[in-house]
Amino acid sequence: MVESNMNNNRRTFVAAIVAVAAGALATLTPLAVGVATFLSPLFRKHKNHHVRVALLSQVPDDGLPRYFPVLTDREDAWNRTPQQRVGAVYLVRSAGEAQPIAFTAKCPHAGCFIGTTSGADQFKCPCHTSTFRLDGSRVRGDEEVSPRDMDRLPLELRKINGENGLSVTEVWVEYIDFQTGHKQAIRTA
Amino acid sequence: MSRPIQTLVDWLDDRTGMRKLTRQALDERVPGGARWRYVWGSTLVVAFVTQAVTGLFLWMAYSPSTQTAWESVTYIQHEMTGGWLLRGIHHYMAHVMVLLLGLHLLQVVVDGAYRAPRELNFVLGLVLMLLVLGLALTGYLLPWDQKGYWATKVSTELASQTPVIGSALKSLAVGGTEYGHHTLTRFFAFHAGLLPTLLVLVLVLHVALFRRHGLHARDPNRAPDASFWPDQLLKDSVAALGVLTVVLTLTIYYGGAELSAPADPANPYAAARPETYFLFLFQFLKWFPGEAEVWGAIVIPSIVLAVLFLMPWIARSRGGHVKNVILLFCLIGGAAALTAQAIRDDYLASWTERTDANAEQFDASATFLAAKHQAQLEAERILELARAPEKIPPTGALTLMHEDPYLQGPKLFAQHCASCHNYVDPQHPDSQLSHLVNEKPTAPNLFGIGSRQWISGLLDPKKITSPHYFGYEGSPFVGDAENTEMVDFIQESLGEDIPEPQRKEIRAAFQKIAAALSAEAKLPLQDEIDRRDQETIAEGRALIEGDLADVLESGSSCTDCHSFGEMQDIGSPVLDGYMSRAWLIDFIRNPADERFYGEINDRMPAFAPHANARLNQLDEKSLGLIVDWLRGDWHRAGARR
Numbered sequence: 001m002v003e004s005n006m007n008n009n010r011r012t013f014v015a016a017i018v019a020v021a022a023g024a025l026a027t028l029t030p031l032a033v034g035v036a037t038f039l040s041p042l043f044r045k046h047k048n049h050h051v052r053v054a055l056l057s058q059v060p061d062d063g064l065p066r067y068f069p070v071l072t073d074r075e076d077a078w079n080r081t082p083q084q085r086v087g088a089v090y091l092v093r094s095a096g097e098a099q100p101i102a103f104t105a106k107c108p109h110a111g112c113f114i115g116t117t118s119g120a121d122q123f124k125c126p127c128h129t130s131t132f133r134l135d136g137s138r139v140r141g142d143e144e145v146s147p148r149d150m151d152r153l154p155l156e157l158r159k160i161n162g163e164n165g166l167s168v169t170e171v172w173v174e175y176i177d178f179q180t181g182h183k184q185a186i187r188t189a
Numbered sequence: 190m191s192r193p194i195q196t197l198v199d200w201l202d203d204r205t206g207m208r209k210l211t212r213q214a215l216d217e218r219v220p221g222g223a224r225w226r227y228v229w230g231s232t233l234v235v236a237f238v239t240q241a242v243t244g245l246f247l248w249m250a251y252s253p254s255t256q257t258a259w260e261s262v263t264y265i266q267h268e269m270t271g272g273w274l275l276r277g278i279h280h281y282m283a284h285v286m287v288l289l290l291g292l293h294l295l296q297v298v299v300d301g302a303y304r305a306p307r308e309l310n311f312v313l314g315l316v317l318m319l320l321v322l323g324l325a326l327t328g329y330l331l332p333w334d335q336k337g338y339w340a341t342k343v344s345t346e347l348a349s350q351t352p353v354i355g356s357a358l359k360s361l362a363v364g365g366t367e368y369g370h371h372t373l374t375r376f377f378a379f380h381a382g383l384l385p386t387l388l389v390l391v392l393v394l395h396v397a398l399f400r401r402h403g404l405h406a407r408d409p410n411r412a413p414d415a416s417f418w419p420d421q422l423l424k425d426s427v428a429a430l431g432v433l434t435v436v437l438t439l440t441i442y443y444g445g446a447e448l449s450a451p452a453d454p455a456n457p458y459a460a461a462r463p464e465t466y467f468l469f470l471f472q473f474l475k476w477f478p479g480e481a482e483v484w485g486a487i488v489i490p491s492i493v494l495a496v497l498f499l500m501p502w503i504a505r506s507r508g509g510h511v512k513n514v515i516l517l518f519c520l521i522g523g524a525a526a527l528t529a530q531a532i533r534d535d536y537l538a539s540w541t542e543r544t545d546a547n548a549e550q551f552d553a554s555a556t557f558l559a560a561k562h563q564a565q566l567e568a569e570r571i572l573e574l575a576r577a578p579e580k581i582p583p584t585g586a587l588t589l590m591h592e593d594p595y596l597q598g599p600k601l602f603a604q605h606c607a608s609c610h611n612y613v614d615p616q617h618p619d620s621q622l623s624h625l626v627n628e629k630p631t632a633p634n635l636f637g638i639g640s641r642q643w644i645s646g647l648l649d650p651k652k653i654t655s656p657h658y659f660g661y662e663g664s665p666f667v668g669d670a671e672n673t674e675m676v677d678f679i680q681e682s683l684g685e686d687i688p689e690p691q692r693k694e695i696r697a698a699f700q701k702i703a704a705a706l707s708a709e710a711k712l713p714l715q716d717e718i719d720r721r722d723q724e725t726i727a728e729g730r731a732l733i734e735g736d737l738a739d740v741l742e743s744g745s746s747c748t749d750c751h752s753f754g755e756m757q758d759i760g761s762p763v764l765d766g767y768m769s770r771a772w773l774i775d776f777i778r779n780p781a782d783e784r785f786y787g788e789i790n791d792r793m794p795a796f797a798p799h800a801n802a803r804l805n806q807l808d809e810k811s812l813g814l815i816v817d818w819l820r821g822d823w824h825r826a827g828a829r830r
Binding site for chain 2: 124
């Protein structure tokens with residue numbers, strides 16, 4: 001009798017375990033597969049583009065900011081579209097400088113598009129009103145909502161030769177997406 | 190009830206027990222009688238049902254991808270019968286729903302309805318609130334317009350600042366590292382699938398627990414008990430109708446929900462703001478400088494939420510309930526004040542004057558208002574293009590935007606031309622393109638170039654020396670400069686010493702020349718008058734080719750200096766095809782070409798002189814867009830593109 005009860009209990013226990021396990025496996029497997037697909041962006045790396053944004057002759061050394069859209073081949077899931085505008089940079093060349101400074105237009109605070117007007121002496125973010133000088137530094141320093149100065153992009157001048165011995169200088173930048181909200185400029189992974 | 194129906198109902202009741210279910214559902218006791226203060230929960234259910242119904246029908250016409258989202262929403266809004274109303278109800282009900290949530294929460298806390306045994310139901314209510322806010326957040330992006338795009342960009346950037354998991358959170362929300370198709374598919378799946386499903390599940394639990402514990406009467410002895418059906422339901426239904434009236438009024442007043450221009454990652458949108466119900470969070474962030482941002486964006490909102498969830502247990506302590514009520518009033522009051530402040534900051538410039546004291550705020554507001562206005566114009570324009578007989582190309586509405594001279598011309602002009610040239614209508618200087626006005630131009634005003642009016646000004650002895658033509662700063666064509674032949678010729682031709690009858694004749698000749706020269710431009714806007722004035726144009730051509738010499742005392746004519754028609758190889762700028770599309774494109778390519786100014790060109794850069802495009806400042810497409818815009822050659826409503 002006792003043995004039979006024990007057998008029954010054991011059977012019930014095993015049945016319960018198997019029922020839960022089988023049920024869980026049956027329902028959770030599709031969920032796990034779905035979640036795995038959902039997580040796929042985590043396994044993708046961000047690609048930074050090296051982009052020709054202007055000719056050096058378009059950036060006179062007058063210290064004024066000039067706006068250039070960033071055009072590059074854009075991959076969006078199943079599409080690849082050549083020469084799409086993926087963002088914008090400001091180039092500023094101070095008097096006597098051979099090389100301009102390149103700023104990304106993305107605000108280090110919350111990622112809005114920093115603006116400037118022709119002849120203006122400041123950059124201004126239209127969202128939370130962060131203000132930057134033309135060298136990218138924050139006007140009110142640490143009082144400003146932006147945690148750091150405007151992000152500079154690595155810039156390279158490339159000479160190319162054309163017909164009749166002509167040579168022009170191109171301005172190339174590495175268009176990096178930086179994380180917002182940190183004191184340091186950290187690249188988006 | 191007739192017998193067959195009675196039999197059917199009996200049969201159904203036998204199989205389902207529906208009579209008992211219906212009775213259970215409707216016979217809820219309302220202690221102290223039906224009251225208006227109990228309606229908020231029901232109105233929220235009705236609001237949710239409205240969202241589910243309108244959402245389902247929107248879903249039937251919506252297509253989530255970067256090339257179809259804005260396009261399908263535009264189609265719903267402007268082409269489908271009642272589409273604007275459907276979208277409007279969905280949009281404004283979302284606003285009203287957030288407001289109703291606030292009222293429901295307030296009523297529950299003030300009445301102490303969260304106390305034992307209803308703690309868990311209060312927690313479920315807060316979960317429902319978060320789900321509704323999640324729906325609001327995800328829905329905002331779906332039209333893929335500038336407004337939703339930039340606001341969502343900010344919200345996902347803020348999410349990325351969550352400690353430890355922030356970066357992953359953003360990647361998962363965005364569906365990759367850049368905003369695109371998968372951002373839309375994910376947001377849509379959350380908005381129309383996951384969140385509503387969770388909401389329904391939690392709502393069922395919420396209502397079940399509500400029925401289990403019964404209605405929490407604030408004052409049960411106030412009046413005799415009533416029954417939910419029909420006493421309270423009457424009030425609930427009237428309130429629901431009131432809510433719908435508000436939503437319909439808003440929809441009709443604003444002409445439906447707003448839809449700004451299609452999202453463009455490279456097109457700055459200086460009026461990026463979240464929807465009204467999240468404005469307080471937006472404004473709150475302005476209080477947190479530097480790295481403290483994470484406190485404003487994540488930490489403090491999380492703490493506030495945690496406190497809300499703990500309210501039923503806080504209420505157990507001495508004075509806890511009063512503290513909860515005060516805290517909630519402070520929170521809702523604070524959110525309302527922040528919202529009002531955000532709106533005031535943005536619209537300040539529309540009702541005050543700029544002073545030294547408010548200069549910074551005023552300028553920020555003016556920038557916001559200008560950007561909003563500009564975005565509105567862009568939205569109207571893109572709609573005009575989208576509704577042309579050719580419709581939107583498969584590559585999406587952004588293609589239309591990027592290839593439209595009307596939209597791109599001013600931007601390219603500002604970037605490449607405005608530092609020297611002015612662009613302003615001398616007759617109506619307060620144009621919408623005031624940002625293209627150059628107060629100190631060093632080159633001619635290009636407004637209306639090639640038109641009869643513009644050429645008539647060039648042939649006018651006074652106007653030709655104005656800054657709009659050759660009288661700009663440092664001009665090589667006036668005063669003591671080297672190349673004053675043209676200005677001298679015009680001024681001498683109509684000199685003051687010439688008798689009036691003769692002046693009249695010369696003026697008439699100049700008018701004909703203007704008509705002939707302008708006809709060379711083949712401006713689309715002049716097409717009709719050019720065809721009408723064939724005779725005048727022929728006379729004008731003859732005058733240019735030499736007949737003018739018979740009219741002028743000096744015996745000179747245009748072709749003494751310029752090549753034109755039968756008079757070739759004389760000089761430049763060549764007047765054949767003057768200001769036509771091809772002429773202007775070649776001119777901008779290289780103004781120093783011998784067909785144009787040759788060595789006289791002292792300032793204008795050659796924008797695209799090389800066969801190798803990489804050596805040029807301007808690409809072919811931009812060049813065409815600038816020229817088309819300057820010539821007024823863009824699609825107009827009612828015409829084919």
